[in-house]
Amino acid sequence: MSTETKERTEEQTVVFVLGNESYGIDIFRVNEIIRLREITPIPKSDAHIRGLVNLRGKTIPVIDLNVRLSIEKTEETDDTRIIVVDTDQGNVGLVVDSVREVVTFKPEDIQDAPSLVTHLSEEFVRGVASVDENLITLLDLDKALAA
Amino acid sequence: MATDNSLDMSQYLDLFLQEAEEQLEILEQETLKLEADPSQERLQIIFRSAHTLKGSSRAMGFNNMAELTHEMENVLDQLRNDQLQLTTEIADALLSCLDNLVKMADMIRAGQGDSVECPELVKTLQGFVGSEPAPEPKTKSRAKSKAAKPAKDEFQSKVPAESLEALHEAAKQAVVYHGKFRLAKDCIMKYVRAFMVSSILSEEGEILVCVPEREALEEESFELEFELLFQTKATIPSLESKINGVSELDWFELVQFAGGGEDNLSERSDEGAATANTEITNSTATPAAQAPKQVVSGDAGQKTPAKAESGQTVRVDVTRLDTLMNLVGELVIDRTRIAQIGADLSARFEDPNIDALAETVGHIARITSDLQDQIMKARMMPIETVFNRFPRVVRDLAQKLGKDVKFEMEGGDTELDRSVIEVISDPLLHILRNSLDHGLETPEERRKAGKTDQGTVTISAKHQENHIVIEIVDDGRGIDAARIRAKAIEKGVTTADQAERMTEREILQFIFASGFSTATEVSDVSGRGVGMDIVRSNLQKLGGIVDLETDLGKGTRFSLRLPLTLAIIRGLLVKVAEVVYVIPLGSVIETLLIEKSSIKSVKQNEVIVIRGMTTPLVRVRNVFTTRSSQKEQTDDDIYVVIVGLAEQRVGLVVDRLVGEQEVVIKSLNRYCGDVKGVSGATILGDGNVALIMDVNSLVA
Numbered sequence: 001m002s003t004e005t006k007e008r009t010e011e012q013t014v015v016f017v018l019g020n021e022s023y024g025i026d027i028f029r030v031n032e033i034i035r036l037r038e039i040t041p042i043p044k045s046d047a048h049i050r051g052l053v054n055l056r057g058k059t060i061p062v063i064d065l066n067v068r069l070s071i072e073k074t075e076e077t078d079d080t081r082i083i084v085v086d087t088d089q090g091n092v093g094l095v096v097d098s099v100r101e102v103v104t105f106k107p108e109d110i111q112d113a114p115s116l117v118t119h120l121s122e123e124f125v126r127g128v129a130s131v132d133e134n135l136i137t138l139l140d141l142d143k144a145l146a147a
Numbered sequence: 148m149a150t151d152n153s154l155d156m157s158q159y160l161d162l163f164l165q166e167a168e169e170q171l172e173i174l175e176q177e178t179l180k181l182e183a184d185p186s187q188e189r190l191q192i193i194f195r196s197a198h199t200l201k202g203s204s205r206a207m208g209f210n211n212m213a214e215l216t217h218e219m220e221n222v223l224d225q226l227r228n229d230q231l232q233l234t235t236e237i238a239d240a241l242l243s244c245l246d247n248l249v250k251m252a253d254m255i256r257a258g259q260g261d262s263v264e265c266p267e268l269v270k271t272l273q274g275f276v277g278s279e280p281a282p283e284p285k286t287k288s289r290a291k292s293k294a295a296k297p298a299k300d301e302f303q304s305k306v307p308a309e310s311l312e313a314l315h316e317a318a319k320q321a322v323v324y325h326g327k328f329r330l331a332k333d334c335i336m337k338y339v340r341a342f343m344v345s346s347i348l349s350e351e352g353e354i355l356v357c358v359p360e361r362e363a364l365e366e367e368s369f370e371l372e373f374e375l376l377f378q379t380k381a382t383i384p385s386l387e388s389k390i391n392g393v394s395e396l397d398w399f400e401l402v403q404f405a406g407g408g409e410d411n412l413s414e415r416s417d418e419g420a421a422t423a424n425t426e427i428t429n430s431t432a433t434p435a436a437q438a439p440k441q442v443v444s445g446d447a448g449q450k451t452p453a454k455a456e457s458g459q460t461v462r463v464d465v466t467r468l469d470t471l472m473n474l475v476g477e478l479v480i481d482r483t484r485i486a487q488i489g490a491d492l493s494a495r496f497e498d499p500n501i502d503a504l505a506e507t508v509g510h511i512a513r514i515t516s517d518l519q520d521q522i523m524k525a526r527m528m529p530i531e532t533v534f535n536r537f538p539r540v541v542r543d544l545a546q547k548l549g550k551d552v553k554f555e556m557e558g559g560d561t562e563l564d565r566s567v568i569e570v571i572s573d574p575l576l577h578i579l580r581n582s583l584d585h586g587l588e589t590p591e592e593r594r595k596a597g598k599t600d601q602g603t604v605t606i607s608a609k610h611q612e613n614h615i616v617i618e619i620v621d622d623g624r625g626i627d628a629a630r631i632r633a634k635a636i637e638k639g640v641t642t643a644d645q646a647e648r649m650t651e652r653e654i655l656q657f658i659f660a661s662g663f664s665t666a667t668e669v670s671d672v673s674g675r676g677v678g679m680d681i682v683r684s685n686l687q688k689l690g691g692i693v694d695l696e697t698d699l700g701k702g703t704r705f706s707l708r709l710p711l712t713l714a715i716i717r718g719l720l721v722k723v724a725e726v727v728y729v730i731p732l733g734s735v736i737e738t739l740l741i742e743k744s745s746i747k748s749v750k751q752n753e754v755i756v757i758r759g760m761t762t763p764l765v766r767v768r769n770v771f772t773t774r775s776s777q778k779e780q781t782d783d784d785i786y787v788v789i790v791g792l793a794e795q796r797v798g799l800v801v802d803r804l805v806g807e808q809e810v811v812i813k814s815l816n817r818y819c820g821d822v823k824g825v826s827g828a829t830i831l832g833d834g835n836v837a838l839i840m841d842v843n844s845l846v847a
Contacts (some may be wrong), residue, residue: 043771
C-alpha cells in the first residue's frame with residue numbers, strides 16, 4: 001500500500017521539444033518513439049492530421065503537434081521523431097522536433113499553466129513542471145488529441 | 148462460501164456460453180426441419196439439446212433458462228413418445244422458446260443474467276402437456292428417458308449395453324480410466340461440483356460413462372459419490388492437480404480401468420466393475436431397447452453430432468486470424484525490401500553470396516505467398532452460416548403473408564471470406580423478403596394462374612472465377628416492366644419520352660432507385676421503397692453487382708456477384724500530386740492515354756467521348772486537394788482511368804499509372820474522421836501507406 005502511494009506521487013514524463021520549448025507527456029501513454037518516416041497525406045482531413053504511417057503493418061494516423069498547438073512550424077531534421085501514444089482509438093503518432101529525456105518530478109513541482117504559458121491554448125495544458133531549472137509544459141494528451 | 152461459488156462460476160461461464168451457443172444452433176436447425184420431417188431421431192436430438200441446456204443452466208444458476216428448457220423438455224418428451232402430435236402451434240412455441248433462449252444467452256453474455264421471463268410461453272408449453280390425453284404420461288416417458296426420480300434407484304442405475312459396447316470400442320483405441328469422486332458432506336451445490344469435475348475431464352479427453360447418469364447428477368438425486376469412466380490425452384497427475392482445485396470435493400481416485408490396445412476389456416471390465424459397485428456387470432443384462440442412447444458420448448461437452456470432427460477442428464478467435472494476416476502482410480513487405488536490397492548489392496558487387504541471397508529470397512517469396520494463401524483459406528467460412536438463419540425468416544414471413552412456400556438452399560458449403568460473410572446477410576434478407584412479399588402470389592392467385600399452390604424460393608451460391616455468385620429465384624408473378632415504366636414516370640424518376648426509349652432491362656433497373664416501390668399497399672414486410680436501393684448501394688460498396696431477370700408470370704431471378712474477400716483486393720496504383728492511390732481493379736473498365744485537346748466541355752463539365760459514349764471526367768487532383776503541391780499538370784498527354792459502377796462510367800484523371808498489385812485493405816483509423824473519396828488504406832511493397840479510392844463516392 002505504502003509503496004503504491006509513493007509511486008503515485010512521483011510522475012515520469014517524456015520530454016520533447018516543439019519550437020524552442022520543452023513539453024512533456026505521461027510516460028505511461030507513450031508506446032514507442034520512432035524516426036520520421038514517409039507520411040501519406042489524407043486528402044481533405046483536418047490540418048493537424050499529417051497523414052498515415054506504416055507502423056509494423058498497421059496504419060496509424062500521425063498528428064502534427066506544431067499545428068495542433070499552434071506553434072510555429074520548424075524544419076524537419078534528423079532529430080525529428082514520431083512519438084507513438086495510446087489513445088482510446090488506438091495508436092496515434094505525434095510529430096515532434098526532438099525527444100530529449102525522461103524526467104521524474106513530484107506533484108509539488110507542478111504549477112498552474114496560464115500565468116506562464118501565453119501562446120498555448122490553455123485547455124491542452126495540465127500545468128508546468130520545473131525540473132532542474134527547466135520548465136516543461138505538461139500536455140493533457142486526451143484534450144490535445146480530441147477533435 | 149458464497150464468494151467462493153461465484154468465483155468458480157465465472158470460470159465456467161465461458162464454457163457454459165460456448166456450450167449454449169452450440170446447443171442453440173442445433174436447436175434452431177433441427178426445430179425448423181422438424182415441421183417438415185418430425186422423425187423420432189430429430190425429436191431425440193432436439194430433446195437432448197434442450198436437456199443439455201437445462202442441465203448446464205441449472206448448474207450455473209440461470210433459473211429462468213432452466214425453467215423454460217424444462218418445459219420444452221416435457222413437451223418434447225411427449226412428442227417423441229407419440230403422446231402428443233406436432234402441430235404448428237407447438238412448432239411456433241418451440242421456436243419462440245428458441246428466441247427467448249437466444250435472448251437469455253445474449254443477456255448472460257452481456258453480464259445481465261437470464262432476466263428474460265416468459266410466463267406465457269411456459270404456460271403455453273404446459274398447456275400442450277396438460278391437454279395430452281394419456282392418463283399416466285410420466286411413467287412412459289420415464290421408462291424411456293430413464294429419468295427415474297427415486298434417488299436410490301438412480302444411483303443403482305446401470306450402464307447400458309450400448310455404452311459398454313462403445314466402451315469396448317473405445318478401449319481398443321486408448322486407455323480408459325476410472326475416476327471415483329466423493330463430495331464433502333456439507334456440499335451445497337453437488338451438481339456444480341460434479342459438473343466441474345466432468346468439465347475438467349472432458350476438456351482433456353472424453354467421458355465415456357457417468358454413474359449415476361447425468362440426469363441424476365443434475366437433479367442432485369445422488370448421494371455424495373459419483374463415478375466417471377473416461378479417456379484422456381493428459382497425464383493422470385496433471386488431471387489430479389486440476390481436480391484438486393475443485394472445492395468441496397472430499398476424496399477422489401483416478402485409476403486405469405481398461406484398454407490401451409489389448410482387447411482384454413471383457414475380463415478387466417468385470418474386475419473393474421467389481422470394484423465399481425458391480426454396476427457394469429449388471430448392465431449387460433439390461434435390454435438394449437430400454438437403454439438411453441446418449442449416455443456414451445454425453446456429458447459436459449455433449450457434442451453429439453460433431454463428435455467425430457472434434458479432433459480435426461479447433462476454434463480460433465477471429466482476431467488471431469486477423470493478426471496472422473497482418474503479420475503475413477508485414478512479411479510480404481519485408482520480403483520485397485530484402486529482394487530490393489539484394490538486387491542493389493548484385494548490381495554493385497560480384498559475390499557468390501549475393502547469388503545465394505537471391506535464391507533464398509526467391510524461396511522466401513514462395514513460402515510467404517503460400518502462407519498468405521493458407522491464412523486466407525483459414526479465414527474462409529461456408530456461406531451456410533448466413534443461409535442458416537433464412538429458413539426461419541421465410542417460415543415466419545410465409546405464415547404472416549398467408550403464402551405457401553417451399554424454400555430451398557443450394558451451395559451452402561461455398562466458402563468466402565468472413566469479411567464478406569459479415570456484410571451480405573442483410574442485403575440477402577432484403578431480397579428474400581421482397582421475393583416472398585412481392586414475388587410470390589397467394590395460393591388462390593397461383594391456382595388461378597394454373598400453378599401449384601406452393602411457391603418455390605431458391606437461394607443458391609456458387610463460385611465463378613474470383614467471385615461468388617448468389618442467386619435468389621422465385622416462381623412467382625414476375626415483374627411487370629410496363630408497371631415499372633408507368634410508376635417511374637409517375638414518380639418523376641424519368642420522363643415519358645426517356646422511358647419510351649429505354650429497354651426493358653433498363654426499366655427494371657428502376658427497382659433499385661431510391662424511393663421506388665410498386666407495391667400498392669405498404670406492409671411491414673416491404674413496400675416502403677427503401678430496401679432495394681440500399682441493397683444495391685451496400686453491395687456496390689463491397690465491389691459487388693446485383694442484377695435481375697424476370698419473366699412475367701413465371702418468376703424472378705436476382706443475382707449477386709461479390710468478390711471472395713474484402714481483405715485483399717487487386718488494385719491499380721496511380722499517382723496524383725506525387726501521392727500513390729489505389730483504385731480497386733474490380734471497378735476499372737480501362738485505362739486511356741488521351742490528348743488534352745480531346746477533352747470537351749458540356750455544361751462546364753469536362754467530358755471525353757469514347758467509342759461514341761460521352762463520359763464525364765473527374766480530376767482526382769481537384770477532389771483530393773491536399774496540402775502538398777497543387778501545381779496543375781501541363782502535359783499534353785493525360786492518363787484517364789475509366790471506372791464503372793453498374794451502367795455508369797466515369798473517367799478519373801490521374802498524373803501517372805504506377806502498376807497493378809494485390810493490396811491488403813486496412814480501415815482508416817476513426818481518428819481521421821470520415822474522408823470522402825477514400826475507403827481505406829493499405830501498405831505498399833516499399834512500406835509506404837497508400838489510400839484506396841472509394842470509386843463509389845467519386846462517381847456519385
